[in-house]
Amino acid sequence: MVVEGTVGTGGEPESSDSMRAFGAVVQALREHAGLTREELAERIGYSKHMVASVELGRRMPDTPFVDGTEEATGNTGAVRAAAAHLARQPGLAAWFRQWARMEREAIALYTYECRLVPGLLQTEAYARAVSLSVPPIPDEDDLNQRVAARLARQELMSTRRKPPSEFSFIIEQAVLERHTGGEDVTREQLDHLLRVIDRHWNVQLQIMPLRQPDHPGLDGPLQLLESPENRWFGYSEGQENGRLISAPKELSILQQRYGKLRTQALTPEDSRSLLERMRGAL
Structure with missing residues (x-):
């Protein structure tokens, strides 16, 4: 995958x-x-x-x-x-590059994840642990390119951008409870999430609790972005593939799902409290 x-x-x-x-x-x-x-x-x-x-x-x-x-x-x-000749991005899968280019111009980006911490929020150690968890195991050069590409994308969240973009993340609590990479990596990752909340006023982070009987995200992760022209696009990714979504009907469905996810996830304040409790337990 x-x-x-x-x-x-x-x-x-x-x-x-x-x-x-x-x-x-x-x-x-x-x-x-x-x-x-x-x-x-x-x-x-x-x-x-x-x-x-x-x-x-x-x-x-x-x-x-x-x-x-x-x-x-x-x-x-x-x-x-x-x-104008910067069309190539080492470390990114072919199917993801178009979305990555659109991310750089987006004025808003919404992400729901049930598999792992979103790339825009990952530490270097967590990114390496993720890449080394999924067969086939990359060689050192490939691994370094993957991690570098992921970390480079995080510049998108800078509040120094003019104008800064808006980010909303919803992450399943189970993703953080998995302890990907071990306790040291998890501890650093939780610290990083808390720093992002403190330092980036343009980032909203919500945690979906473990118990949620009525869950609108059962079809998997999803991303939505708004372009500078105020057009919306979606992206979904699975094993060895990804799909850009532009059809209005499909986008309407994804927006409805994301809206419901937002109402069912913990509030940003309660999400922060949960992260602090999880960090304190390590």
Whole structure:
């Protein structure tokens, strides 16, 4: 099974040549403008680590990063021209790439998960544990690409994005009770979820309790996003496949299900309390 769009036997990672080429362009223009990585990061509202990762070809830049860097380096058009060739994302399954591109532009993203902690909320250790749990076991390079791709997507939740996107997550309590990767990994993952709640005012996290006799999510995980043009799309993923959903009737059904999930899950406040109790029990 492939989870959260990572690559398994059904989708090989693509070359990162275009990412390295884009990073080289950014570095050359930054240095020509007389900026350090820290100075560029401050001007465009990202971390120094993000700038370094993009320049080294390790992270896929989002649109605000490209636009900010273009402006900060003199509006020559070179950054946007180089970004036009960034079609490849190593570590992501072929069927997930279109959704990943849409995520970068979305103004709202809703996620219900009953299998694992959503990729946007995973720690590095949890991401590695997930990848190593599902056969076939990846080699070290493949594993590193999967984890890097997943962590890179988390820049989407930054409140520094203009405008910041809205995120809603509903996670089954059973996912956290599973202790994927062991107690140390689980402890770190719970701490991370609590930090996300504290630091990201644009993120709402709800836990679906273990006992819920009337459950609208029995058909499996689902994702919904709203585009900048206020159009809605859905995505569902199973073993070795994923499907983009744009038909209005299907989207209406998914929105009804997500709406009911929201009413049946614990409130954000009660979800936080449950996470704290689970953390304290470890």
